Amino acid sequence: MKEYVGMVAAQTAQVLLMIVSKVAIADGMSNYSWIFYSNALASLLLLPLSLIFHRSVNRPPLNFIVICGFLIIGLLGFLAQVFGYTGISYSSATLATTLLNLIPGFTFILAIICRMETISFGSLVTQAKFIGTVVSVAGAIMVTLYEGPQILSSPLKSEILKNLIGLPSNWVLGGIFLAIDADFSSMCIIAQAFVLEKYPAEMIVIFAYCFIYTILSGLTSLIVGDELSSFSLQPKKRLLSILYSGVFGSAFQVTVQAWCVRRKGPLFVAMFHPVGIVISTFIGVIFLGDGFYLGSLLGSIIVVIGFYSVMWGKAKEVKIVAVSKMEDEQAPLLQDVEEQLTPSSS
Template identity: 45%
Template sequence: MAWPILLLPFVGMVAAMTALSGNMVISKMAMSNGASFYIISVYSNALATVVLFPTAFIFHWYKIPPVTFAVLWRILLLALCGCLADIGSYAGINYSSPTLGSELLNLVPGFAYILAIIFRMEKLKLTQSSGMLKFLGTLVLIAGASIATLYKGAAILNKPSSLTSPVYLLASPENWILGGTLLAMAAFLTAAWSVVQTTILKIYPVEMIIVAIYCVIVTIQSLVIALIAEKDLTAWNLQAEMGLVAVLYAGLVNISFRLYLMSWCLRRTGPLFVTMFNPLVIVISAIIGLIFFKDVLYVGSVAGSIVLVIGLYTVVWGKAKENMVKDDIEGSNGHSLGHHKVPLLQDEEA
């Protein structure tokens, strides 16, 4: 029964990573046309708040648990991780490229694995087949992502042109290093976001309410940061058409849709399973570039994608085996309790 249970989270995370890939491409296009990443962050989170806040309370008005202080301070921490990761990601892509942004998402599974072990959400059980599969799957994922990004090989589809070069090659080395540092920071905060969200869902299992409150807080935080950092008041006008497209896409798809999907998956699988899908952004970004921008498809991209799929399958296989063991233990415990229940009652009556 473990595989069917993981099927919907698997599909959900593929959809979530597709949304993230699209946001990287669209936001880079908007920033290249002059849109400020601070302003995009504020407007997109505000739009997500307008959409999610009333929707969440309409759907859950009859069963809204009270938001205690223990829940609220965790959501504040979640919002801080999300806000800094959001702005760090936008800034990193602005200084470098969406390609580097997708490459450094490879760090997320490693960070998440370490944090999950530190906070005892995962156990490093290398002596068990499920633990070994998850560990090896993580390494294979990182290897596949590294192949896709570091090795090109021969072109399979479309021909590379010496006349056109990616925008990010025009960036100075200093900007490239700064962009990489910001993206690495965003990767760590993304992993921390998944861990914090998992702890919240354990005590307050209503995903839509959490994400709605989260968006309100992130909007306020990003607004404060934008007012301090963005000195050009005309940037708030979003004169560039791509800026408006970026805000609409980020608010409706990347935040509202993706964060709800990720929260739903986190409650059912935990942070390790969810963060394992981040390297998939490389594959999806390559497909988007191939279809919409006529990018060149290289042997390295195909080889890396195949290894990525093997790594994902290995992690899911390990998670499925772990769930099967848990089901067996719970079933045997239930059987044991049922076996002893009648004699205990009989002893009391006697």
């Protein structure tokens, strides 16, 4: 259950990150200054931790292919964040949470193309993974787009919630940017899986990932000519949002995600994005004064059904692979026994 708990915690951090980033960007920070500070702080945290957890005795050797992999996941992650935060600034955290549920579908397709997921349309395992992915995405979209009658009201009244949930007039442009973000995020998850297969040291990989983010965001900010005021950490809520983003949004969340990618594969990680919309609904009810509606209840149930379907398919797939591997290992032994029992012809 460690991977499940880790991904739920990572998705909770991701949902809160969207809310925090919306507040900071709305207060005047540019997308690039936000990314620069967040990933610079994450890099400072991950550098000593990666050296502690991956000491020289168990640190895999670096080579040219691995370094190229670092650059690729850093670039893909940077593009995903730029499009994502731009989309949030044009729209809302709610729309961002909804459209990021395209990630499981995109990741599933890419994983099949890259042969990370086996597919056989006549197989019950493949059908479970495919149908579960579609159902989870549909349930997540339902939570956001269908409200229905109110089931539970909250005594809290929050002006912050209205600012975050309300969709501005240019939400269509924001939606386009967020859809591109989902595409790059899926590519980044697949690239992480390739890199971690060659270099299974999660913290070093994520340190390189955040460090490349920092360099790219700093250079881009200079090129586009961001005003110096966008780099100011005043008022205090900017500083607090950067601290949260660097510690939990980048260092913690991305490291846990990479760890789960290595242990369970890219589709397992991607399937937790629809769970994020359920988490955001409960956060809204408990902390932001949002109501709980019938659409949220029905959509959450649908997400859970789809999520369970995919996880069931993945579990069955692991068993099939284990049985096949055991049979392959036993085959030479049985052949040797048969040869010993068979009398030799003279």
